[in-house]
Amino acid sequence: MNQALIxxxxxxxxxxxxxxxxxxxxxLGVHPNSVTNLRKAETMPRLDGEALDNLCNALNKLADREISLMELVTHVPNSRN
Structure with missing residues (x-):
């Protein structure tokens, strides 16, 4: 059985x-390599609520629009064999 993925x-x-x-x-006040590592992740990294809030706020400011959390993630249900 495969795991569901975010x-x-x-x-x-x-x-x-x-x-x-x-x-x-x-x-965000972090090193560019930190953002590169976040950007390259295929599955959602473990971020606490504050880090995720900071990321969303920074994206909103730079995009000059509201970016929802749902734009950052997609759920892929597990497949049963």
């Missing part, structure tokens, strides 16, 4: 709104 779509969101890793890193 697919992380930060890379797509950043591309859609033309947000660069360096810009997001500066807004």
């Amino acid at each position: 697919i992380w779509k930060l890379r797509e969101v950043m591309a859609r709104y033309k947000i660069k890793s360096k810009e997001l890193a500066a807004e």
Whole structure:
């Protein structure tokens, strides 16, 4: 039995709104490599509520629009054999 996955779509969101890793890193106050690692993750990384809130707020500011949490993730149900 496969596990259900929460697919992380930060890379797509950043591309859609033309947000660069360096810009997001500066807004979050982290090293650009941290954003690169987050962007490259295929499944949702473990982020606490504060970190996720900070990420959403930074994305909203840089995109100049409201980006919902649902834009960042997609649920892929498990498949049963």
